[in-house]
Amino acid sequence: MGIIERKEREKEQRRNDILDAAEKVFFKVGFENATMDEVAEMAELSKGTLYLYFSSKEDLYYAISIRALQVLRQLFEKTVPAGAPVLDKIIAIGKAFVQFAREKSDYFKTLVYFSSLPDCHEAIDRYEKLCEEKADPMSFFIQVLQQGIDEGKLRSDIPALQLAHILWTQTTGILNLAATKNIHFDLKDCSEDDLINNHIEIIKNGILKKG
C-alpha cells in the first residue's frame, strides 16, 4: 500500500515541474512581466492547476527564493572543507558567495529582491522549516563564525549571530553593487573584483582577534 507515498512523491514532482517552468519564465522576462498563463504553458498545465500547488504568483516567487537558499547552502557544503582551519573556512564561504552571485546570478538577484521585500518571510512555512532545521546558508555561516570565536581567532565581543548578519548584509550589498555597477555610471571603469577585494580589505581587520 505505497500508493499514498507515491502520490506524495508525484505531488512533489509536479510542484517541482511548476517551479522549473516558473524559473524559466521569471528569469527570462522578469517576475513583473511574467504572466501566470506563460508559466502554465511552459509547465504544460492549465493555469488552474498552478493554483492548486501555489496560492499566488508571489508564492511561486517565494518558493524560488527557497530554492536559491538551498542552492547556496549546497554550494557552501561542497566548497567549504569541513576539517580546514576556521579562517580558511571563512574565506571559502566568501569565495563561494561571490561565485554564487556570478554563476547563479538569477538566484542571487532573486534573493536580493526577496530580502528587500517587507513582510515576506513570514507566511512561508518552508522558509521557517529551513531555518529551524539549520539548513539555510546563514546557519552554516553562523556555525563557522562561532567556531572562529570559540577558537579565539575572531573577536569575541560581537555574538556570532550578529556578526553573521552584519557580514552577510554587507557582502550581499557589495555583490549586488558589483552586479549592477553598470547602472552607476561613475563606477563603470572599476572592476567587480576591485570592489569585492576592497570590501574584504576593509572588514578583514574588523573581525579578527586583535594582536
Add this chain to the structure above:
Amino acid sequence: MGIIERKEREKEQRRNDILDAAEKVFFKVGFENATMDEVAEMAELSKGTLYLYFSSKEDLYYAISIRALQVLRQLFEKTVPAGAPVLDKIIAIGKAFVQFAREKSDYFKTLVYFSSLPDCHEAIDRYEKLCEEKADPMSFFIQVLQQGIDEGKLRSDIPALQLAHILWTQTTGILNLAATKNIHFDLKDCSEDDLINNHIEIIKNGILKKG
C-alpha cells in the same frame, strides 16, 4: 510676459501636488496595493491628468525616490558642519543616515527598494541631472571622503568613489536589516543600536589610515 514662467511654475506645482498625493497613498497601503485611481482621488484630479505628468505608475515611484534622495541630501547639508574636522564629518554623515532611516523610514524603504531594482536609474532624467549637479547624497559623501584621504586621515589605497559606494551599500544593508530585524526572528532580541554600532566597529579600523 511672465506668463510662460508662471505656467511653468504651475506645472511644477501640479507635479508636486500629484507626488504629495502619491506619497500619501503609496506609504499608506504600499506601492503594489496602491491604485492610480486612489492617487487621483487623493490629488483631487482625474486619472488621465496623472498621466500628463507621469508616464506610468513606476514613473511616479521613481519620482518619489528622487525626492527621497533630495531629503537625505538636505539632511546631510543641515547636519554636517562644513568646517568640522573631517573625521567628525564622516561620523555626522553616518549619524544622519541612521536618523534618516529611522525618522524618514518611508523614504528610506523607497530608496532600498529603488536600488534593488534592475534597470531603473536610466530613463530618469531627473536622477541623472541630480548626479551631474552633484546634488545627490552620494556625491556629498564622496567629497568628504576625498577630503579625508587628502588630509591623510583615511587610507589612500582605495579611491574615494569606491570607498563611498562600499560603505554606502554596507550601511544601507545594515540599516535595512535593523529596520526589518523583526522578520529575522532570531534577531528579535538584539537592539538596532547594537547592530549599527557593531557594524561601525567592524569597518572603523578598515578605513582609517594605519598607525
Add this chain to the structure above:
DNA sequence: TTTAATATATGACTGTTGGTCAAATTTTGG
C-alpha cells in the same frame, strides 16, 4: 468683447492579467 487657437483636464472605455470555480477527467478502492 468676441473668437479662434492652444493648452489642459476629464472619465468612460479597453486590454491585460491574477485569481476562481463548476464541470470534466482521471484515479482509486470496492
Add this chain to the structure above:
DNA sequence: CCAAAATTTGACCAACAGTCATATATTAAA
C-alpha cells in the same frame, strides 16, 4: 464494472494600468 474521491481544466470574473475622444479653460489676436 462502478461509484466515490482526487485531480485537472479553461471559461469566466473583477481589478486595474493606461488611452483617447471629448470637454473645459486659458491665451492671443481681431
